[in-house]
Every structure is written in structure tokens, then in C-alpha cells.
Amino acid sequence: MATVVMTSLDSKSRAASRGLSDIKIRNLFIIPTILFLIVFNIFPLIYSLGYSFTDFRASTNAPATFVGLQNYRELLNDPFIWANFAITAKYVIVSVTGQVVVGFGTAMLLNREIPYKGLITTLLLLPMMLSMAVVGLFWKLLYDPSFGIINYALGLGSFEWLANPDMALYAVAITDIWMWSPFVMLLSLAGLSAVPRHLYEAAAIDRAGPFYTFFRITLPLVAPILMIAIIFRTMEAFKTFDLAYILTSQPTTEVISIRLYKMAFQEWQTGRSCALAYIVLIMVLAITNIYVKYLNRVKER
Numbered sequence: 001m002a003t004v005v006m007t008s009l010d011s012k013s014r015a016a017s018r019g020l021s022d023i024k025i026r027n028l029f030i031i032p033t034i035l036f037l038i039v040f041n042i043f044p045l046i047y048s049l050g051y052s053f054t055d056f057r058a059s060t061n062a063p064a065t066f067v068g069l070q071n072y073r074e075l076l077n078d079p080f081i082w083a084n085f086a087i088t089a090k091y092v093i094v095s096v097t098g099q100v101v102v103g104f105g106t107a108m109l110l111n112r113e114i115p116y117k118g119l120i121t122t123l124l125l126l127p128m129m130l131s132m133a134v135v136g137l138f139w140k141l142l143y144d145p146s147f148g149i150i151n152y153a154l155g156l157g158s159f160e161w162l163a164n165p166d167m168a169l170y171a172v173a174i175t176d177i178w179m180w181s182p183f184v185m186l187l188s189l190a191g192l193s194a195v196p197r198h199l200y201e202a203a204a205i206d207r208a209g210p211f212y213t214f215f216r217i218t219l220p221l222v223a224p225i226l227m228i229a230i231i232f233r234t235m236e237a238f239k240t241f242d243l244a245y246i247l248t249s250q251p252t253t254e255v256i257s258i259r260l261y262k263m264a265f266q267e268w269q270t271g272r273s274c275a276l277a278y279i280v281l282i283m284v285l286a287i288t289n290i291y292v293k294y295l296n297r298v299k300e301r
Contacts, residue, residue, distance in 0.1 A: 103184025
């Protein structure tokens, strides 16, 4: 302890001898970080916000003309855009629900003494460490109606997963569930390990059944951290692009991020796509705000 204090005093004295106060040293680290955030995050946001009020097209040399809220009005009155939002909402509900069920269920199974528990947990975490492109190409082979192992394992013959407009979105959601359920499992395991054991012992003394123990002890205590996992996964699922773009090109899987990409880089409607990006941003913030309010209520119980 004395050595640590002496070392701290020595560093302070050395800094003082160089004319650097604590405030100067703090600013030396903070100011570059703030400048980095402004240049690479805040400035593009402000720049794209300005373009969202213009008819600018990046494919032409024509100057941007200010059109006010016209882009926002046209997008909000476009039924095709709302169809993309509906597809995205369906995908988010299916994907996040599946991830929570699979991830939390797996965490419940692992929250007990089993052989090779550490190895099993590590292997289950592997999918979320892979690249989206690799996962997309890998599952495209698995879904193949000619030689894909999924049809062979389920006895579905030449069933079309990705070419079927009614199944393509579910196929993408299943892939996302496989990839990100380990994330929910990891957070759920952290929450389950923090539940005091004496609560289960008291429930066992009172001869409480497994359902009563789960709904009265386990779920209420794990709910806050489970809500955090749901918030993260909802935001990620809402802006999903890679998996849906790689796996299939069906109109029924055109989530809002793909529509945004096509509008910006295939149709070159730069100003309009900037407006759509801000509409998506506002929706994500609104959904996140609802989740956070619900999370605070859960924590107060």
C-alpha cells in the first residue's frame, strides 16, 4: 500500500515538475476523443440531416435544391415504405422472440452442475463470433433444396426455403436466431448466477413447485437483464441488412434497411434516402425509449 501511495505521489510530482496539472492531463485524453466523435459521428449526422431536406442526387453534378419537408411527407405517405416497415416489424418479432426463448432456455439448462459446462458454453458462443457474410453463405448452403442438410434431416425433400415467398423471411429469422441466441444466453446466465441460492432453498422448504419457483423467483429477478438483452437485439434486428441481403432477394424479405440501401445506392435518391434514414432512427429511438421505461418499472418492483 505504501509503495502504491509513493508511486502515485512520484507520478504527480513528475507531472507537476513538467507543468501538467491533473486537469491538463485529463483534457489531453478527453479532447482528442471528443474531436474524433465529432468528425466521424456527429458531423455526418448533421450533414445527412441537411441533405434530407433537399432533392440531392449523388449520381449527378446538379446542386442540391432545398425542398423542405417534401421528402418526409412523400415517404410517410408511401404505402410501399410502410410495407417495408411491416416486413421489418414481423422479422423483429419473430427473430427476437426466438432468440429470447432459445437463449433463456439454454441458459436455464446450463445453470446447473453438468460435465464440461465451460467447454459447452464456449462452443455455443461460436456462432455470434462469425462474420455475417460467412453465416449467410453457410446457411444458404444448408437451405439448398438439392443438397442442403436441413431438408435431409427434416425429411422435406426438395422444399424451397429461400425461393418460397412465404418462408424466406422465416428462414432469415431462423438464421438470426441461431447466430444471436448465444448473446441472450450469456446475459441470462449472468442474471441466473446472481439469484441468491437461499431463495431456492426457502422455496424448497415450503415445497414450492417448479412453476411457482420459476415465475415467482427466477423470472422476476432475471427480468431486468433479460430486458437489456431484448433492447439490444431489437435495435440490431430492426436495422438488419446483411443476412436478408445475402440469403435471399425476395420482395417479402425486403426489410427497411434493404429499401434504404436500394434508394441510396441503386436509385441514387440521396436526399430522400437521408430522410428515410432519419425516420428509421426516430422509430428505433421511440421503441428503445418504450423498452427503457418498461425496464425501469421492472427494476422498481
